Amino acid sequence: MSVHKADCRGFTLLEVLLCVAILSTALVMLYRPLIGSLQAFRTADSRAEARGLMEQKIWELREKNRLAGSVPAPVSTAELVGRRGSYASRIEVRRLDNVSGLQEVFVSMNWFEAGRQQKIQRSFSLYIPKPYDAK
Numbered sequence: 001m002s003v004h005k006a007d008c009r010g011f012t013l014l015e016v017l018l019c020v021a022i023l024s025t026a027l028v029m030l031y032r033p034l035i036g037s038l039q040a041f042r043t044a045d046s047r048a049e050a051r052g053l054m055e056q057k058i059w060e061l062r063e064k065n066r067l068a069g070s071v072p073a074p075v076s077t078a079e080l081v082g083r084r085g086s087y088a089s090r091i092e093v094r095r096l097d098n099v100s101g102l103q104e105v106f107v108s109m110n111w112f113e114a115g116r117q118q119k120i121q122r123s124f125s126l127y128i129p130k131p132y133d134a135k
Contacts, residue, residue: 050109
């Protein structure tokens, strides 16, 4: 009794190894853009959170100015904690001139994302009226 090779069905080891190599190459090619897009989403989410925290700090500064009419400190820093991590805020206030009461305000937020420091900045002018001199 002899067994005919034509009756044996199945794949050879070489065919299986070739199929595994092709599939693994295809999966790696699909995996890389997915990881890149997830990293881009995390960065955009952190940037949006930092922007929201920055807008909150600006609103607080404007409200303190509106209610008290006081001049903010020339430089102030704070550590803010969000849902994606911690953010360092820095606010610098510079007088534009001695007459008008205009102040130039620079706000920056710094944080670390994927091992790199990220930063966003914003500047605006703030009017601080001078108190009347008592004569």
